[in-house]
Amino acid sequence: MDHNDAPMATETQDEDHDGLISILERIQAKYNYLPQEALREVSEETGRSLVDIYGVATFYRAFSLKPRGKHLVSVCLGTACHVRGGPMIAEEFERQLGVCAGETTPDKEFTLETVNCLGACALGPIVTVDGRYFTKVGTAAVKKILKQAKEGLGKVEIGTDERVFPMEVNCPRCNHSLMDTDHLVDGHPSIRVTVSFGKMHGWLCLSSLYGSYNVTSEYPIPENTVAYFFCPHCHGELLGASDCPECGEPMVRMIVRGGGVVQICSRRGCKGHTLDVDGVNL
């Protein structure tokens, strides 16, 4: 049982059983499939028979006994996505990847599968790649999605990627603009803040392109350092209201001009961020 930070059930040993699905989930996450040796080991450790474990492993769709590709593409063919053209999307993926649904490309890059309803029917047709949702997918978008997946969904190409757009932000305390038109990052005016970490205290310019993680700063900030961010005008801390959804460190908060709030993680190297524009959570 890993789950969240909640204390584990303290009851009888019966309860240890529930670990099986999470154990298999961890193995699947590590190897992208369930290797036979690993299942034998699970059997020895949990004391459950191999046939029991095999039964569970074959029942659930998330588990695979065959090696899967690096990226998992799931195309929704649920009722709502179906009527909005899901099969055409699935077909386009098959064509582009040269494999049928359920198969893995020979270079082990992609596994293509079809699923029944991903719980976002209003935005169909839906495709998920490595857990990230793409909505209202048309056949023309298929190529782009595969390209993005290959390059890593975290990395984005400035200028051509629609998920990257410039934004202007203000300090949530004094409402002074944080934009620095003299200092360009990614060819756009940057967001200038003051950062402090350890004994260092200096300026930092963030890219104002949402989706880009480029920065320049007075002092280099070592990876994984958690820094404090301040407004250069009122010197108030830009403290976010919640912790980073990715790593749990504090967030840094800024107001988006035109309405909305953007938060970024205060840990160098973490890409955790949230953007709420008029209540739409991107």
Next chain:
Amino acid sequence: MTELTKVVMRLDGVADAHRLDVYEANGGYSALRKALGEMKPQEVIDEVKASGLRGKGGAGFPAGLKWSFVPQDHPGPKYLACNADEGEPGTFKDRWIIENNPHEMIEGCIICAYAVGLSHIYVYCRGEFYEGKRKIEQAAKEAYAKGYLGENILGSGFSTHLTVHTGAGSYECGEETALLTSMEGGRGHPKIKPPFPASEGAWRKPTVINNVETLATVPAVITQGAQWHAGMGTEKSKGVKMVCVSGHVERPGIYEVEFGVPASGIINDLAGGVWKGRQLKGYFPGGSSTPVLPAEKADVLYDYESIAEAGSMLGSGALIAFDNETDVVRMAEVITRFYAWESCGKCTPCREGTRWMLQIYERILNGGGRMDDLELLLSICNNLEFKSFCPFGDAAVGVVRSTINLYRDEYEEYIREHKVYRRRFVPVKH
């Protein structure tokens, strides 16, 4: 004009509502304070009973009554399983709740745990809800830090804990007893009832199982009172329902309305009507497992009794509309394929029946259907319904029987003219 009545969705549009401080600023956790501070557990159960709150996961069973089935004097632990395995095609309301307002659900869970005396809350979250799982875990962490979860909650002496479990991709695991076997770490096979989960559930301990939406409604019932809740909706279907509208409409989405508004109002006023200026041909009132209703019955009132009278079910509240250009035979095949894939395989009528029906559909769509195939399909339906081990079997026949009855001529046209459906894509079972 059909109006929205926002109860569970009252924070719709509020930025960052998934965060504890925002939720608290909007009156969050006041219901929990009220329940723990001013009410005895039995009073909470009585309040929920009096409110007429019914389960929103599909069966519409009264929530308070379910809670009162748990033996109070049972020694040892008792559990709450919050059913967040939302898998019915067309349903996407629970996902909205856990991603946008997870505290509302958690608060409801804690109140339920207090009322029934449950020592642990398990949230069974669908495996594909990556974001939702993270949001619940984050929210639970915040609630622990604030003392809403854990030992001696708010100094009341009551303690309960919360753990998030994830499924691994199986529709059947949403069925309550299959959910329990899955939680225990087995194949998602249902168990025989009785014993009912309320007396012998997860790890053979008394377990309450409720849907996310049901539990998320509880805080509002406690703060605003049973009378307020009972005053909404119809006589037997009290309160509100989040209706997920999808399919051929202009503005698909979730619309929370009082029970008893006309279905046509939801489709036309709220969802913007049928798309591309076309006509409505029919609709699933409650998800792909509920029998199709024709366009002539679009005026039926959206509550459990009226829809049952019209020959279908309200189910999980997923209204899928389809327009007059829809090929219903093909549509029925798609849904039958879903059931054939997802059948858990425990009992023969369902495991074999769903596949057999799928094969017949494939034959018809490939131009090789026979006239007596329709009778064959109907007879398989009869042998599946009420004869399968769990309600999955009943769910699988809804679309087959209703479309044959309503649109028989389209089936006959396929068979008579050896019409072939030009398949773009044949999914492979894997």
